[in-house]
Amino acid sequence: xxxxxxxxxxxxxxxxxxxxxxxxxxxxxxxxxxxxxxxxxxxxxxxxxxxxxxxxxxxxxxxxxxxxxxxxxxxxxxxxxxxxxxxxxxxxxxxxxxxxxxxxxxxxxxxxxxxxxxxxxxxxxxxxxxxxxxxxxxxxxxxxxxxxxxxxxxxxxxxxxxxxxxxxxxxxxxxxxxxxxxxxxxxxxxxxxxxxxxxxxxxxxxxxxxxxxxxxxxxxxxxxxxxxxxxxxxxxxxxxxxxxxxxxxxxxxxxxxxxxxxxxxxxxxxxxxxxxxxxxxxxxxxxxxxxxxxxxxxxxxxxxxxxxxxxxxxxxxxxxxxxxxxxxxxxxxxxxxxxxxxxxxxxxxxxxxxxxxxxxxxxxxxxxxxxxxxxxxxxxxxxxxxxxxxxxxxxxxxxxxx
DNA sequence: GTCAATTCACATGAAAGAGACCACGGTCTAGTG
DNA sequence: CTAGACCGTGGTCTCTTTCATGTGAATTGACGA
Numbered sequence: 001x002x003x004x005x006x007x008x009x010x011x012x013x014x015x016x017x018x019x020x021x022x023x024x025x026x027x028x029x030x031x032x033x034x035x036x037x038x039x040x041x042x043x044x045x046x047x048x049x050x051x052x053x054x055x056x057x058x059x060x061x062x063x064x065x066x067x068x069x070x071x072x073x074x075x076x077x078x079x080x081x082x083x084x085x086x087x088x089x090x091x092x093x094x095x096x097x098x099x100x101x102x103x104x105x106x107x108x109x110x111x112x113x114x115x116x117x118x119x120x121x122x123x124x125x126x127x128x129x130x131x132x133x134x135x136x137x138x139x140x141x142x143x144x145x146x147x148x149x150x151x152x153x154x155x156x157x158x159x160x161x162x163x164x165x166x167x168x169x170x171x172x173x174x175x176x177x178x179x180x181x182x183x184x185x186x187x188x189x190x191x192x193x194x195x196x197x198x199x200x201x202x203x204x205x206x207x208x209x210x211x212x213x214x215x216x217x218x219x220x221x222x223x224x225x226x227x228x229x230x231x232x233x234x235x236x237x238x239x240x241x242x243x244x245x246x247x248x249x250x251x252x253x254x255x256x257x258x259x260x261x262x263x264x265x266x267x268x269x270x271x272x273x274x275x276x277x278x279x280x281x282x283x284x285x286x287x288x289x290x291x292x293x294x295x296x297x298x299x300x301x302x303x304x305x306x307x308x309x310x311x312x313x314x315x316x317x318x319x320x321x322x323x324x325x326x327x328x329x330x331x332x333x334x335x336x337x338x339x340x341x342x343x344x345x346x347x348x349x350x351x352x353x354x355x356x357x358x359x360x361x362x363x364x365x366x367x368x369x370x371x372x373x374x375x376x377x378x379x380x381x382x383x384x385x386x387x388x389x390x391x392x393x394x395x396x397x398x399x400x401x402x
Numbered sequence: 403g404t405c406a407a408t409t410c411a412c413a414t415g416a417a418a419g420a421g422a423c424c425a426c427g428g429t430c431t432a433g434t435g
Numbered sequence: 436c437t438a439g440a441c442c443g444t445g446g447t448c449t450c451t452t453t454c455a456t457g458t459g460a461a462t463t464g465a466c467g468a
Contacts, residue, residue, distance in 0.1 A: 328412075350451060374461075
């Protein structure tokens with residue numbers, strides 16, 4: 001495209017009628033006014049949290065549910081309203097929300113406490129201070145006046161996996177040392193069996209109340225999609241049956257509303273890019289593939305070289321043979337690759353962890369199997385579309401300059 | 403043939419080290435009036 | 436005299452290694468029928 005052509009393209013782009021009315025509505029962080037199909041949960045949480053308005057400490061609450069079941073949305077919805085009431089009536093109630101999964105923000109004990117303290121208006125350096133010093137500052141920030149603080153820890157499972165459960169223990173105990181104020185904890189977790197690994201003392205005090213968010217079914221997803229699409233898109237741009245299919249797609253994968261919305265947004269973008277005036281079901285199919293491709297590519301490109309080398313060995317073996325790939329084999333091939341591209345090979349212990357990380361990302365599937373006399377190992381298989389493999393291989397080859 | 407013991411090839415956990423990054427306080431240095 | 440540069444100390448964080456322990460079924464071998 002020549003320079004002039006580029007300008008023409010942009011001008012044409014501006015003139016072109018967009019399918020979207022308000023794209024933001026389809027984004028994950030958009031807060032709709034009403035939360036669909038969570039009436040029971042809302043009621044229950046509201047009952048639990050209501051005493052906070054009288055400055056009585058509400059029970060600690062633990063919420064479970066898979067991704068895209070509306071946990072965060074619901075909690076934010078409720079706490080926004082409580083905060084509003086508290087503000088109107090001048091009640092000393094503070095609600096602090098943190099997503100523990102945010103890298104370099106709240107994924108360690110220090111950072112989490114530092115982040116909370118910052119939200120209370122104190123300045124904390126990103127590093128350099130002893131952790132107990134940060135605790136002290138946090139402490140005094142809370143205890144300097146009579147108030148109630150509700151701490152919401154979204155995706156705590158992630159935090160505990162990384163930083164251990166000591167932090168939760170400290171938080172649950174903090175109340176006994178506060179003189180003027182009190183804190184209440186709300187934990188949100190994607191992992192249903194996460195609490196089983198917790199220290200029983202922590203578990204009992206953290207989950208005084210428990211709530212499980214079930215996945216949405218296809219009908220409920222349709223409602224949610226309709227609610228959003230009405231505002232997000234111009235009229236009549238959705239082909240008949242599109243929402244139903246989209247909901248069915250997402251319902252098949254544990255009722256993930258976030259995914260359904262993303263699917264819809266990407267199909268719209270594809271339709272728009274190709275100059276269609278409405279979104280067809282074929283766009284939905286393409287969107288599904290595109291999302292998957294981008295997700296995997298993003299993961300891989302973001303990995304350091306060592307990790308890429310490990311994945312490369314897995315892919316290489318997989319493309320030769322479909323079944324029965326084991327850690328030992330991967331390690332041998334990986335060592336060869338390291339020599340080829342001048343990396344220092346890591347230990348097998350570490351490689352084993354890297355393989356598990358890829359499993360978590362969903363790039364590969366692993367299964368610990370025992371081959372009896374012939375030991376115990378992970379059986380590894382690729383979890384990505386085979387059509388994608390050659391492209392990924394090429395990307396990694398370039399990155400590693402093989 | 404039966405059954406317990408053995409064995410393999412890792413998985414999984416815990417601890418600790420290396421190196422990067424950062425804050426803080428003290429000291430030095432150069433610029434200013 | 437003071438602002439800024441510089442340095443040492445002590446802290447966190449991430450990635451990694453080292454050491455230790457766990458695991459589950461195929462295989463082995465003793466045993467009895």
